Amino acid sequence: MKIKRKGSAAWQGGLKDGRGEISTESGALSSYPYGFAARFEGQRGSNPEELIGAAHASCFTMALSKILGEAGLTADQLNTTADVMLEQVDGGFAITSVHLTLKGKVPGADQAKFDELADKAKAGCPVSKLLDTKITLDTTLEG
Template structure:
């Protein structure tokens, strides 16, 4: 089975004075603003790091739900936060870390089983795997 989804971004202007808009296929984001100020100065708008964090947190949590089900368990509640670190490194900026924080209520399990299953979800969720994926690019210059 192969499923394809898309997100898109539009940008106009320079780095600091430019403005962008992010949209998703589902419409969850529809021309939502992003730019230098929302990424680096804490202004209103989105940024790639929070979107990666939301994607990773949601993917990991769903993967853990699957793994729990395979172990005969079901979560009463799971809440995951993904803190994405963007930092200046030699040669520019890089996302250097993502830290997942999970708080869960899962009846019928113990701490060791929970940690083992959460670790499996971290290693095997598709977004975790994406960070190691082959990324390809098609670029077309218009005009």
């Protein structure tokens, strides 16, 4: 089975004075603003790192829910935060790490079992595997 989802971005202007809009196929985001100030100066708007964080946290949490079910457990509550680190390295910027913080209420699970299943979810989550994914690119320059 293959599932294809789309996110899109539009941009006008230069890096610091330009502005962009991001949208998702589902409509969860529609022409939502992003730009240099939102990414690097803490101003209103979104940025790629928080979107990656939300994607990773949601993917990991869903994967954990599946793995808990396979172990005969059901969570009353799972809350995950993903801290995505963007750092200046070698004259440019790179996402250097993602730290997942999980809090859960899972009747019947002890801490050791919870840790084991969470580690399994972290390894199996498709977003966790993202860095191992081949990325392709098609371009068209319009006149």
